[in-house]
Amino acid sequence: xxxxxxxxxxxxxxxxxxxxxxxxxxxxxxxxxxxxxxxxxxxxxxxxxxxxxxxxxxxxxxxxxxxxxxxxxxxxxxxxxxxxxxxxxxxxxxxxxxxxxxxxxxxxxxxxxxxxxxxxxxxxxxxxxxxxxxxxxxxxxxxxxxxxxxxxxxxxxxxxxxxxxxxxxxxxxxxxxxxxxxxxxxxxxxxxxxxxxxxxxxxxxxxxxxxxxxxxxxxxxxxxxxxxxxxxxxxxxxxxxxxxxxxxxxxxxxxxxxxxxxxxxxxxxxxxxxxxxxxxxxxxxxxxxxxxxxxxxxxxxxxxxxxxxxxxxxxxxxxxxxxxxxxxxxxxxxxxxxxxxxxxxxxxxxxxxxxxxxxxxxxxxxxxxxxxxxxxxxxxxxxxxxxxxxxxxxxxxxxxxxxxxxxxxxxxxxxxxxxxxxxxxxxxxxxxxxxxxxxxxxxxxxxxxxxxxxxxxxx
Numbered sequence: 001x002x003x004x005x006x007x008x009x010x011x012x013x014x015x016x017x018x019x020x021x022x023x024x025x026x027x028x029x030x031x032x033x034x035x036x037x038x039x040x041x042x043x044x045x046x047x048x049x050x051x052x053x054x055x056x057x058x059x060x061x062x063x064x065x066x067x068x069x070x071x072x073x074x075x076x077x078x079x080x081x082x083x084x085x086x087x088x089x090x091x092x093x094x095x096x097x098x099x100x101x102x103x104x105x106x107x108x109x110x111x112x113x114x115x116x117x118x119x120x121x122x123x124x125x126x127x128x129x130x131x132x133x134x135x136x137x138x139x140x141x142x143x144x145x146x147x148x149x150x151x152x153x154x155x156x157x158x159x160x161x162x163x164x165x166x167x168x169x170x171x172x173x174x175x176x177x178x179x180x181x182x183x184x185x186x187x188x189x190x191x192x193x194x195x196x197x198x199x200x201x202x203x204x205x206x207x208x209x210x211x212x213x214x215x216x217x218x219x220x221x222x223x224x225x226x227x228x229x230x231x232x233x234x235x236x237x238x239x240x241x242x243x244x245x246x247x248x249x250x251x252x253x254x255x256x257x258x259x260x261x262x263x264x265x266x267x268x269x270x271x272x273x274x275x276x277x278x279x280x281x282x283x284x285x286x287x288x289x290x291x292x293x294x295x296x297x298x299x300x301x302x303x304x305x306x307x308x309x310x311x312x313x314x315x316x317x318x319x320x321x322x323x324x325x326x327x328x329x330x331x332x333x334x335x336x337x338x339x340x341x342x343x344x345x346x347x348x349x350x351x352x353x354x355x356x357x358x359x360x361x362x363x364x365x366x367x368x369x370x371x372x373x374x375x376x377x378x379x380x381x382x383x384x385x386x387x388x389x390x391x392x393x394x395x396x397x398x399x400x401x402x403x404x405x406x407x408x409x410x411x412x413x414x415x416x417x418x419x420x421x422x423x424x425x426x427x428x429x430x431x432x433x434x435x436x437x438x439x440x441x442x443x444x445x446x447x448x449x450x451x452x453x454x455x456x457x458x459x
Contacts, residue, residue, distance in 0.1 A: 048121050065077045115205070141155075141174060147315045151310070164279070165306075193232070194238065195240065210228050216266060229262055242288065243282075254298050311357050326361065334369060339374065417454070423438050425456075429456045
């Protein structure tokens with residue numbers, strides 16, 4: 001989901017500085033110079049969060065907020081002012097403002113407040129989506145190899161239990177798919193399935209996101225928000241990499257597993273929390289227990305079941321079936337005609353080591369589809385498996401050197417533009433995540449975005 005921010009301020013430098021700050025964080029930003037313009041824009045394209053100046057020509061910020069709330073009562077509105085009194089701030093929050101920020105801005109305060117507002121909005125949308133999720137078809141582990149058949153048998157046994165499970169395997173092997181299968185085929189299938197990833201979050205953000213918080217629990221927390229654990233009550237919580245959870249937070253999760261209850265940050269009262277936790281890790285069980293005595297006690301006391309997923313190299317015979325699935329996936333997501341691969345190309349793909357596993361195979365099929373939708377890839381025309389190598393090409397006739405070079409340069413430039421734009425959209429224009437996803441330095445990615453003239457509203 002791409003989070004859209006609306007910045008409303010009559011001062012152009014403030015609109016530009018906030019837009020730049022938020023766009024670097026991966027948000028899609030729109031601006032308005034007046035309350036009237038903001039309301040008109042919001043009617044046309046509602047935002048997920050609004051930064052709104054109080055003192056503006058025409059209708060002021062409080063009146064503008066009232067009109068925005070009439071369009072969408074749930075939108076978090078963050079009021080801004082350099083001349084407001086405490087009474088004004090109190091009045092704004094009473095009328096429904098999510099928070100109040102004074103000018104000149106603290107960048108940390110801005111980003112913390114924005115993250116809190118966005119997290120609240122995400123949880124609200126997530127809860128709505130979860131009501132529909134149980135009606136969708138459960139994902140499947142594709143393949144008939146001995147390794148995948150063994151995993152399916154273990155999943156079939158585990159679906160009848162209420163045990164917590166540790167999913168082990170390299171990046172990209174399908175741990176999240178196994179987690180979803182465990183939930184969808186369990187007695188908790190009618191309740192919620194919630195995912196959590198700690199990567200890139202501070203310890204306070206991890207704790208707040210997992211346990212929720214009350215108003216005033218920390219800087220910027222003006223409204224109570226329930227956490228992932230509470231959202232997964234009577235359902236399943238999938239923690240993507242348990243080694244990324246700080247030990248103090250691991251200890252609190254352990255207590256929840258023991259007592260079936262939790263406390264939000266800033267709340268002395270307990271809330272019921274009956275949740276099945278599916279832990280995932282790229283490390284082995286023994287290594288995890290060496291890293292954390294809390295995990296060692298947790299896994300021992302609750303007799304956590306272990307399910308190891310094989311890497312793609314160990315199940316190379318499944319690649320033809322995986323290709324069929326991934327090609328269909330790209331057509332559904334991006335449109336166009338499906339790409340195809342000759343038997344000789346499939347043999348090459350089966351012989352490759354795939355260090356990124358199924359995720360890398362998915363990226364490879366995606367590149368093929370973006371560059372040449374509908375093409376039959378042969379040994380002569382297939383894209384290289386090492387993305388640093390230039391693609392091969394076959395020609396029915398050999399053109400002169402200049403035409404060949406110019407044609408290749410233009411094709412490569414067009415592919416690079418499409419490839420970067422697709423990954424930016426996939427990562428909701430978060431520059432850091434996109435750079436990590438495609439293996440590029442942040443500064444280099446910024447230069448590429450500028451050179452190709454890319455903007456968030458492109459497709």
